[in-house]
Amino acid sequence: MQHRPGLHSIVQHVPPGGTLHLDIHNLIRWLHEAAVHGPNDKKQRSILRFQNRYDYKRFLREWSKEVPRHPKLKKIREMRIIHALSCPMPASELPARLSNLFALEADPRITVHASVRKPAQDRGIPWGIQQIKAPAAWRTTTGHRVKIGVIDTGVDFNHPDLQHSLARGINLITRSMLPHDDNGHGTHIAGTIAAANRLHGMIGVAPRAIVHPVKAFDYNGSAYVSDIILGIDWCVRNRMDLINMSFGMKTRSQALLTAVTNAYNAGVIIVASSGNDGKRQSVDYPARFPQTVAVGATTRNRRIAPFSNRGAKIDIYAPGDKIISSWLNGRYNEMSGTSMATSHVAGAIALLLAKHPGLSPAEIKAILKRATQPIRGSKNARSTKAPRAGELDVVRMLHAADK
Incomplete structure (x- = not known):
């Protein structure tokens, strides 16, 4: 040479x-x-x-x-x-x-979709999980053994609410280490999806699902697109049922689309956050790709959160404003963002797949979209020709899947 x-x-x-x-x-x-x-x-x-x-x-x-x-x-x-x-x-x-x-x-670099608000105390079942009616489904499904790849900042393996909800996962930044969270975002996402501490902590949407943390993001909540692709590759090879991707970017990447398409064709459903720019007709990538489930955020009063991107490319909305979930060092934090909405949808899909294993990504997406609650304040949608997506409703979702 x-x-x-x-x-x-x-x-x-x-x-x-x-x-x-x-x-x-x-x-x-x-x-x-x-x-x-x-x-x-x-x-x-x-x-x-x-x-x-x-x-x-x-x-x-x-x-x-x-x-x-x-x-x-x-x-x-x-x-x-x-x-x-x-x-x-x-x-x-x-x-x-x-x-x-x-x-x-x-x-390019890509960033997570959330902003830290303030420390909080756990409150058993958080309001968002109540709002999507997850507790009503727990008599028939808790997401048992559904494998969820969470491509994020890692997770706090010592958090008491996550002790029974985590697999080993992978650290793509430092391969020799466990995917420990040095940011907090990934731990927050994991808690909403699958926290399971009924007596002393919080409960997630699918408390018996298994989160496989894929650490692709550093302590700043930033990763290369190639890190994301490596994360998707790991999830496909390790037979994840679904992937949570609470991050986004403005520019289109053909390489990322190819990875998402290959995962979709392998039967892995990808749930992605739409972005926090408050835009009416714009959705970040990878949520903009049709092979993903694009998620926007709602507030406690079932309106679209002011920060959430929205429009015809959104597939479903879910609670994303002032969401309390697990945090580093066994603590809790309140965060807002379409990231938080995405984790509610990922948990709901785990409930669905535990009851109806083998559903394809296309079937899951269709069930989600036809079984939603209407969003309040529909006047904002008059400028669009396509009907507005609704808010996640777990009970309706499971009924739709049973038909």
Whole structure:
């Protein structure tokens, strides 16, 4: 690896009009140079997707031989669910002749959808869980053994309300460690979904479901898109029933869409938050993708929360304003955001799947949408042609699934 190969060197020489063939060894050399020198901004990353699955498999075979000899290559992460790599380099225009081999796009940062309000005391069954009528369903379903991947900041494994609700999960930031939460957001989400401490703490929507924390977000609540894709990949490979994604971004990522689509096709339902910008016709990604369940937030009086994005692309609303749930160090916190609404919907789907295992993502989404409570203040929807989504109602949802 004495000189730096150019992008053109990663294809084998072919006559004009001939078929391009990938030179795996030169590609690895090029990636090594990118890892060694990197961009001036150390946080800049790009996603390089292989257009041909066979090329990707060939690459991984050679890659596995080179990594032990060149530690810098560990900066480059493979994302098998989309046949891609995350690389420490800025996204630039690929030469046209390489477009049949690769697609290159930015690997931007993405943030969680919530704002901390204030510390709080637990109150048994929080108001949002009462409002969606989850307690009325617990005689017939508690979400028993449904596996929920929560791609977030991790979780507080020592929280008394979560002791019986957690599996090991994975830490994508530090692979050798458990996905411990150093932010609080993931612990809050996990509590609303599956807290189970009837005597001394709070109860979540599906108290016998199992949360598998997938730590992709750092202590600031920030992650690369590639971290999210790695999280989705882990959830699919480990047979999660559903994935909670309480985060979003404004720009569309083809790589993220591909990962979401592959999860959907594998039978994994993804619940995603719409965003907290208070926009009337705008939803963040990945909630904007049709393969997800896009969730907006409501208040205690069944109105759309002022901060919630809304519009025709929302599939369902759920409580998201001033939600009390578990927090770090065994405590509780009140938070607001479409993140909090999403965790109510994820818990409800766990209740549904425990009673009706095997429902497809499309069937789950259809059941949710046709079994809602009307939102108050419908005058805000007059400017849209599509009917407004309603608020989650667990009892109606289960009745709709029984028909």
